[in-house]
Amino acid sequence: xxxxxxxxADGLFASLAEYGLFxxxxxxxxxxxxxxxxLGTTGERKSRISQKYRVLETDxxxxxxxxxxxxxxxGDTSQAVTSxxxxxxxxxxxxxxxxxxxxxxNYYGMGIDTLDELAFWQIWKRLPSEQRxxxxxxx
Numbered sequence: 001x002x003x004x005x006x007x008x009a010d011g012l013f014a015s016l017a018e019y020g021l022f023x024x025x026x027x028x029x030x031x032x033x034x035x036x037x038x039l040g041t042t043g044e045r046k047s048r049i050s051q052k053y054r055v056l057e058t059d060x061x062x063x064x065x066x067x068x069x070x071x072x073x074x075g076d077t078s079q080a081v082t083s084x085x086x087x088x089x090x091x092x093x094x095x096x097x098x099x100x101x102x103x104x105x106n107y108y109g110m111g112i113d114t115l116d117e118l119a120f121w122q123i124w125k126r127l128p129s130e131q132r133x134x135x136x137x138x139x
Contacts, residue, residue: 008098009068028065029081030056037077039111049080061089070098074112075119 013025030053037048065085072078072095082093101120105112115121 005068005070005098008070008096012066012068012096023066028056028060028085029067030054038073042076045074045076046080049077053077053081053084055084055088057088059089060085062091063089064092064094065090066094066096068096068098071102072097072099072119073102074117075122078119 009025013023016023032054033052035048035052037045037052039045040048067078067081067085069078078095082095085093102118103115103120105114105117112118
């Protein structure tokens with residue numbers, strides 16, 4: 001998700017298979033319309049996200065899911081989709097992000113004014129320094 005993450009997902013799953021970790025690739029989250037959810041106020045973004053995404057399978061009991069996306073910016077979508085999948089019974093939801101972290105406000109004119117709006121910085125500042133090297137991997 002979204003479909004632009006497909007090439008990264010292909011490479012990721014091929015790489016996992018090389019290490020003997022076989023994952024079944026399938027879509028568990030559907031997008032119902034193409035409108036972007038990145039821009040606007042927090043309320044507008046959350047409303048669009050709740051309208052745009054839905055879980056395709058209602059029983060994901062004991063399933064570990066890897067969601068592949070091309071970027072993590074604010075984290076609104078990843079938080080909402082993770083909640084949806086956990087509610088549907090997923091045991092764990094992991095995110096694989098294809099791009100390096102976005103670490104500066106207003107990157108490519110995205111309308112982000114402060115570092116605190118970026119998901120990377122929200123996570124990074126909460127991690128103790130010894131965990132930063134252990135918890136985040138950039139490939």
